[in-house]
Amino acid sequence: MIQGGSRLRNLLQSLxxxxxxxxxxxxxxxTAPPASSLQxxxxxxxxxxxxxxxxxxDKLGFGLTPTDYMYVMRCSKDEDFKEGRLNRYANLEISxxxxxxxxxxxxxxxxxxxxAEDGRILLFRPEQNxxxxxxGAERMLMPSPSIQQFVDAVKETVYANKRWIPPPGxxxxxxxxxxxxxxxxxxxxxxxxxxxIVYASPVRNYFKEGTAPLNLYIxxxxxxxxxxxxxxxxxxxxxxxxxxAIARAKERGFSDVLYLDAVNRKYLEEVSSCNIFIVKxxxxxxxxxxxxxxxxxxxxxxxxxxxxxxYQVEExxxxxxxxxxxxxxxxxxxxxxxxxxxxxxxxxxxxEFKTEGSLVxxxxxxxxxxxxxxxxxxxxxxxxxxx
Ligand SMILES: Cc1ncc(COP(=O)(O)O)c(C=O)c1O
Numbered sequence: 001m002i003q004g005g006s007r008l009r010n011l012l013q014s015l016x017x018x019x020x021x022x023x024x025x026x027x028x029x030x031t032a033p034p035a036s037s038l039q040x041x042x043x044x045x046x047x048x049x050x051x052x053x054x055x056x057x058d059k060l061g062f063g064l065t066p067t068d069y070m071y072v073m074r075c076s077k078d079e080d081f082k083e084g085r086l087n088r089y090a091n092l093e094i095s096x097x098x099x100x101x102x103x104x105x106x107x108x109x110x111x112x113x114x115x116a117e118d119g120r121i122l123l124f125r126p127e128q129n130x131x132x133x134x135x136g137a138e139r140m141l142m143p144s145p146s147i148q149q150f151v152d153a154v155k156e157t158v159y160a161n162k163r164w165i166p167p168p169g170x171x172x173x174x175x176x177x178x179x180x181x182x183x184x185x186x187x188x189x190x191x192x193x194x195x196x197i198v199y200a201s202p203v204r205n206y207f208k209e210g211t212a213p214l215n216l217y218i219x220x221x222x223x224x225x226x227x228x229x230x231x232x233x234x235x236x237x238x239x240x241x242x243x244x245a246i247a248r249a250k251e252r253g254f255s256d257v258l259y260l261d262a263v264n265r266k267y268l269e270e271v272s273s274c275n276i277f278i279v280k281x282x283x284x285x286x287x288x289x290x291x292x293x294x295x296x297x298x299x300x301x302x303x304x305x306x307x308x309x310x311y312q313v314e315e316x317x318x319x320x321x322x323x324x325x326x327x328x329x330x331x332x333x334x335x336x337x338x339x340x341x342x343x344x345x346x347x348x349x350x351x352e353f354k355t356e357g358s359l360v361x362x363x364x365x366x367x368x369x370x371x372x373x374x375x376x377x378x379x380x381x382x383x384x385x386x387x
């Protein structure tokens with residue numbers, strides 16, 4: 001846990017305008033930012049002691065709602081990250097020759113904070129995101145925050161933006177850690193400086209379908225990742241190339257694209273921002289992670305929950321033909337949750353799956369959401385409570 005309670009309290013007592021959040025000052029796990037980073041002159045009207053921000057929670061989708069604070073930590077190429085701080089949420093000033101702008105040296109993460117019925121604020125397995133960012137940073141030749149630094153930064157960001165966490169049942173605070181090569185570089189080489197940022201936005205359903213079943217499209221032209229590439233890490237460079245495939249699928253009335261492997265064009269990989277599972281009887285399968293798909297935190301959690309529920313669980317190469325005869329198909333991800341798939345269209349053939357009645361995916365999701373929102377007792381140590 002981070003220290004600094006009394007230091008922070010003293011600092012805030014001396015600097016605090018009437019409406020500065022007194023609860024922030026009581027947060028034990030909070031490191032005092034220097035006065036300059038708080039930019040107090042500009043913030044009183046934006047911040048209040050109210051429990052909730054002024055948001056129409058029933059209209060929340062997956063758009064950006066800027067919140068009050070973001071966490072920022074910097075280091076140079078040959079150093080480790082040392083100390084970060086909360087700043088007001090604001091634009092970044094960045095060199096036009098920054099490594100991230102010119103060569104895409106950047107990684108992102110996504111995790112959520114939920115408000116439990118009893119008022120607790122819960123994070124879900126943030127150390128898994130921290131570990132994945134570390135792995136990705138190694139692949140992209142970047143320094144990365146330690147697991148502890150990452151988790152502490154997420155906690156601080158969530159606590160400082162507490163009033164933006166939706167009421168129970170109305171959504172989550174989506175937390176977006178970013179690691180960027182922000183130093184100037186002209187020739188193709190690692191950036192000389194790096195910035196780690198965490199910002200947050202309240203969100204609800206990712207897909208416009210809401211909780212209705214998704215209709216996926218297998219695009220034969222585009223692949224998402226190939227062996228030896230960086231498909232297994234969450235580099236920002238994996239995402240712009242799928243925009244065209246998604247746009248084309250949406251124009252045709254589909255929800256998203258299901259990608260096949262780049263070598264055989266035969267095995268299922270994943271959807272643009274989520275993993276895929278198929279259910280047949282008591283068997284649940286998902287494509288094995290062999291470097292071309294992102295190993296989702298939700299995927300890993302659902303695999304474990306499914307085993308706990310008595311299903312036969314398999315990570316394997318899944319030929320597209322296995323979709324025929326599958327009972328259910330569903331997608332998993334932090335943003336999407338567990339989303340049932342109603343149909344997958346491949347080579348002008350529409351394959352349909354069960355979406356009504358008692359569904360395996362609903363059963364598993366109910367346990368997952370129960371853990372994430374504190375309704376199900378966490379015997380796995382997956383949730384982190386922010387005090
Ligand atoms: C390509 C891709 N696959 C899968 C996932 C799901 O991962 P997670 O469950 O960790 O959110 C994501 C989202 O982060 C993603 O971008």
